[in-house]
Every structure is written in C-alpha cells, then in structure tokens.
Amino acid sequence: MGAWPSASPPPAASPPRSRPPPAAGAARGVRRGAARLGSARLGSAPCGRGAAAMVERADEAPLLFWAEGPAVSAPPPAAEAGSGGGGRRLGGGWSAAPWGGAGPAEAAGPSRAEAEEDQIVAVFVVTFDPRTGNMVEWCLPQDIDLEGVEFKSMASGSHKIQSDFIYFRKGLCFGLACFANMPVESELERGARMKSVGILSPSYTLLYRYMHFLENQVRHQLEMPGHYSHLEAFYDDKKGVLPDSKGTATSQQPVHWLPSIHRYMYPEMKITHPAGCMSQFIKFFGEQILVLWKFALLRKRILIFSPPPVGVVCYRVYCCCCLANVSLPGLGGTVPESKPFFYVNVADIEMLETEVSYVACTTEKIFEEKRDLYDVYVDNQNVKTHHEHLQPLLKINNADKEKYRRLNDQRQMLMYSQEVGEDCSSCEEDLFILFFMEQNNRIFQTLMEVSASQDKTLTADHARGMGLDPQGDRSFLMDLLEVYGIDVMLVIDNPCCT
Numbered sequence: 001m002g003a004w005p006s007a008s009p010p011p012a013a014s015p016p017r018s019r020p021p022p023a024a025g026a027a028r029g030v031r032r033g034a035a036r037l038g039s040a041r042l043g044s045a046p047c048g049r050g051a052a053a054m055v056e057r058a059d060e061a062p063l064l065f066w067a068e069g070p071a072v073s074a075p076p077p078a079a080e081a082g083s084g085g086g087g088r089r090l091g092g093g094w095s096a097a098p099w100g101g102a103g104p105a106e107a108a109g110p111s112r113a114e115a116e117e118d119q120i121v122a123v124f125v126v127t128f129d130p131r132t133g134n135m136v137e138w139c140l141p142q143d144i145d146l147e148g149v150e151f152k153s154m155a156s157g158s159h160k161i162q163s164d165f166i167y168f169r170k171g172l173c174f175g176l177a178c179f180a181n182m183p184v185e186s187e188l189e190r191g192a193r194m195k196s197v198g199i200l201s202p203s204y205t206l207l208y209r210y211m212h213f214l215e216n217q218v219r220h221q222l223e224m225p226g227h228y229s230h231l232e233a234f235y236d237d238k239k240g241v242l243p244d245s246k247g248t249a250t251s252q253q254p255v256h257w258l259p260s261i262h263r264y265m266y267p268e269m270k271i272t273h274p275a276g277c278m279s280q281f282i283k284f285f286g287e288q289i290l291v292l293w294k295f296a297l298l299r300k301r302i303l304i305f306s307p308p309p310v311g312v313v314c315y316r317v318y319c320c321c322c323l324a325n326v327s328l329p330g331l332g333g334t335v336p337e338s339k340p341f342f343y344v345n346v347a348d349i350e351m352l353e354t355e356v357s358y359v360a361c362t363t364e365k366i367f368e369e370k371r372d373l374y375d376v377y378v379d380n381q382n383v384k385t386h387h388e389h390l391q392p393l394l395k396i397n398n399a400d401k402e403k404y405r406r407l408n409d410q411r412q413m414l415m416y417s418q419e420v421g422e423d424c425s426s427c428e429e430d431l432f433i434l435f436f437m438e439q440n441n442r443i444f445q446t447l448m449e450v451s452a453s454q455d456k457t458l459t460a461d462h463a464r465g466m467g468l469d470p471q472g473d474r475s476f477l478m479d480l481l482e483v484y485g486i487d488v489m490l491v492i493d494n495p496c497c498t
Contacts, residue, residue, distance in 0.1 A: 119240020153177030165311040167342040174204035178214035278432035281319035290400040299357040300375040397472030
C-alpha cells in the first residue's frame, strides 16, 4: 500500500526530485507615488477611522483566496468526449489565449524584454499512485531531468486539502505547480485522485501568468486522465532554452537571467506578485516583520514552517526576500546571495546543507529538529533562533516600533489617496518594497560614508540617523558590519557593560 503524498520518496518508488519558486520584484510607479507620500501630504492625516478601515479592506485577501480553491467533483457521465485534442473548451471555457489569461492589453503582445524572459523549459504532470507514491506521469521535453519534482509539486500533507499551488526551485530553474484532489469511487485509488500540473522556467517572475491555465489543466487531468494535447500545445508555444550547469544556454537562443533580489535596481523592478501579497504579510506578522527584516538583511538561512496549503506561504518567502532590497551600487560584492528557494522538503536536505543563505518554506515538521540547516525558524507568527548571538535580534525595540508606525501611516495615506482618486499610479506593494529599500539604502549609505572618513567611528548619533536603536540594535549593527565587510569602529556602549 502506498503512503499519502509525501515529500520523502517511498521505499519502492522512484528516487526523489527537486523544484522551483514564485514571483518577486517591485513595481514601476513607485518613485512617483512614494515621492508624493513622502511630501507634506503625509502630514495631513485623514480621518483615522476611515483610513484604518481602508487598510483593513486592503488586508482582506485576494491572496488568501488562493489558499484552497473549490472542490473538484467527478465529471458527469456526459462529460466532454474525445481526448481534448481539438477544442479549447475546458471547465467553464477558455479565453482566446488560454495559458496567458491575457486581457486586451496583453493580447497586443508583451515587450521584447518580457517575451525573451517568458520561456518555459518544461511542463509536467505529477500523480499520486497508491502503490508507488508520487511520480511524474508525463512531461515535455521527455529527456529533461525532473528528479525530485514529484515531491516538490505535491507537498507532504496535500491529501488533507482540495487544492493548492506551489512555487519551488530546481537547480538553476524555478517552478510553479497547481495541485488538486478529487474524490472518486475507486478502491484502487483509495477514494481520491490527486495530481499536480506544473512548469519550469529560468526565471520565476513570469510564472504567475500561468496560474489560471495550470489550475484548469490539473482539473482537466483529474477528470480526463491521459489527455495532454493542451499541455503539448502550451509547451510548443512557450518553450525556451534549458541552461546547463554553468548557466549558459544549450542552444543559440539566449536565456535572460533575472538578477538575484538583493541586486535589483529600483527602476528595473517589475510587478510580479498577486494583489494583497504585501498587505497580508504585514497583517500576518505585524511588528515581527522588523525582526525578519534584520535577519534577511544579514543573509541568514530562514525557514518558514506551515501545514498545507503552502501557496500562501510561498508568497511569505517572496515578501521576506523583498525586505533585503538594496539599490546602492558596489555594495557587498562578497556577500552571499539571498536565495528564495520557496517550497523545500526532506529530499532537499543535502542541498540545503551547502547553502549559507536562503529563504524557504516547508510543510515538514521534522525540519525543526535539524538545526544545522537553518539560522531562523518561523512557525506561524513565532520567529525564533537557536543561535545565542542572534537572540537579541528577536526583541522589538523602540526604533522598530517607530518604523512599523511609519509604515502603517504611509499605508493609510496611500489607501486614502486612492479612495479619493488622487493617486492611481502606485500600490501598497510598491510602498512596502520602497519603504524597506530606502531604509536599507540609508543604513548602507551611512556606513560607507563613515568607512570612508578619516576616523571611521560609528556613533550613537549615526545609529539614530539610520533609524536604529543605538542600544537595542547594537548586536545587529555588529553583525551587519561583519557580514558586509565594512571597516568602521563601533563606539556605542554595550548596555550589559554600563
């Protein structure tokens, strides 16, 4: 008898596989909108109750609606005949561009840069077999290495939910898979049929475009197993070039790699997240986002635990990475990349053992015991670390509270300006990313100026000017100087020694 979907390979099953992540980035209209927010208009606060209500409305989840979709029911006897090879009707019907979900603006065609990045290197179907466990049922191209993908695209514990979506990472590629669970009257399938349909790409920034298509396709595979013509057509239309292990393309067409998150320069950022992503991140963690901010800026290994559904948790990984954006040139050439790994499972342990910095999420509680794999463990809203020298960073100090208050004030002002029609160019996601980027830039600009000065002395006044608490953030500053190799002398007294 096979086990329920598991991240670890069953004894008699094929070997484990691994896989990609989701969308990250920032937005285009940020500078314009944020400049207005930073002007005198910020001082003329709206009616507190009305603005708070607007923020509350924004917090209500377009994002959480993804957490678990409607149940998939068995097809009626007179279901669509044929293999799905001809028509494009599926479920509620398809748009003219079924896999893009493109509206009139997108139908005109993406920009050249977007078209070059919009490359799918693999499409696959994963199923749960009661006898052998998770397995790749079908894929294109047929010779691609998908080892581990069968466990990444069907998270451990998925049998308890009806639907989910998962971002993950495999090698140099990223993936998005949509999972669905349909009850069936079959003893062989143990009363449930479970499948995932997913894609791999060199970049995760455009994967979100195909969420609706993948959701339709996984339902199609549950109701009409074995019919892959729509997936074949999708791959023929979108296929790109698979990079080799050195990051170079294996054919003449170039693969355009997106820079890692901490190298993003503001003007080149793209909107790649779902509406409400940042808003719910703030609402979920509250002041704790300032704790996560410090750990992200220090490039710590951050692991977020949550039971399924895992899709919303993948967005928390993305938001956490966005906390560490810095747009100053020439900073931290030797600093490890902040890598979003998104969903990981026990099959990834060997890979995680070699990583010095990452942000990931898992549904496997066993990871909590493997302390050598992470620096920071997040369970629900509980952020903790087993490293004694990092313990002071868990405390919320007065400077953190002030930053959180300013962030919420700006959120309220943005909601108010959008409500009265003054500002339609920026969104809360823009504000969130720019808020932390400007905070980070201010810190590193100050540190580099002090480093370039004659006495190289960093004082309490410098700390306050950076928006930090001279006492409460002392250990954070010391770690920051060490991680980024900045040569300054910290002369802030240790409160334990005064």
